[in-house]
Amino acid sequence: MNTRLVIFDLDGTLLNTIGDLAEAANHMLALRKLPQHDYATYCTFVGNGIMRLVERALPEELRTTEYVAAARQDFLDYYIDHIDQKTIPYAGIAALLSALQECGFRLAVASNKFQAGTEKLIHSYFPNIRFEAIFGQRPDVPLKPDPAVVEEILTLTGIDREEVLYVGDSGVDMLTAHAAGVRSIGVSWGFRSRQELAESRADCIVDCAEEILQIAQA
Numbered sequence: 001m002n003t004r005l006v007i008f009d010l011d012g013t014l015l016n017t018i019g020d021l022a023e024a025a026n027h028m029l030a031l032r033k034l035p036q037h038d039y040a041t042y043c044t045f046v047g048n049g050i051m052r053l054v055e056r057a058l059p060e061e062l063r064t065t066e067y068v069a070a071a072r073q074d075f076l077d078y079y080i081d082h083i084d085q086k087t088i089p090y091a092g093i094a095a096l097l098s099a100l101q102e103c104g105f106r107l108a109v110a111s112n113k114f115q116a117g118t119e120k121l122i123h124s125y126f127p128n129i130r131f132e133a134i135f136g137q138r139p140d141v142p143l144k145p146d147p148a149v150v151e152e153i154l155t156l157t158g159i160d161r162e163e164v165l166y167v168g169d170s171g172v173d174m175l176t177a178h179a180a181g182v183r184s185i186g187v188s189w190g191f192r193s194r195q196e197l198a199e200s201r202a203d204c205i206v207d208c209a210e211e212i213l214q215i216a217q218a
Helices: 018-031 037-044 050-057 067-077 093-102 115-125 148-157 171-178 192-197 210-217
Strands: 005-008 107-116 131-137 164-168 181-189 204-206
Touching: 018 037, 018 050, 018 067, 037 050, 037 067, 050 067, 093 107, 093 131, 093 181, 093 210, 107 115, 107 148, 115 131, 131 148, 148 164, 148 171, 164 171, 164 210, 171 181, 181 210, 192 204, 204 210
Parallel strands: 005 107, 005 164, 107 131, 164 181, 181 204
Antiparallel strands: none
C-alpha cells in the first residue's frame, strides 16, 4: 500500500518518558505522605492520560473526584518544570523521523499526554522535524482509543486512511488504529508487552526504528 502519512504516539513510542512521569507522580505522593511506586509499576499506569495515571498511583480509598483533581494539579505543577530531566528519545527515532521527512512522508503526533506537555517535548527533542499536527489531550476531544484524534488529523491533512500508518507501543494505540481504520505498527521497546500488542491485533510489531521506514516505503 502507498503510505503518505505516519502518525506516532509519543510516550513509549518516540520518547522514553517514564522516568520523569514516575518522578512527578512520586513527588505528588510524597507531598501526601503516601506510598510511592517504582518505574516498572508506572509503566502499567500510563497510556490513558494524566488523570488516569494519578488515579492509579493513589491508594484506592483516596480515588475520589476531588482528591484526584487536587493530586493531578500537584503532579502537573512539578512535571511541567521537570518534563525533560530523565526523558530521552528511543534508539534510532531521531534518524527515523529525519529519514521519513526527507523521503516526503508527512508526520503527525497523537498522544494522550496533556497538550502543553506534548508540544513542549516534541519541540524540545525534535526541533527540525515538521509535524502536520501535534495533538495531545485537549478539552472536548476524547482520549484514545477513541479514534477522534486520528480522524482530526485525517481531516487536517486530507489524506485517505488507506495511506496512513499509526505507530504506538500499547493496546490503546492498536485499538485506536483499528477504530480509525488505519494500519497499525506496534513497537516492542515501549511501556507495554509484545503480548499486549499482539492481543490488540497490531498489524505488525517491530523491534527497531529502522523497520518502520522499511514498512512505510514498501
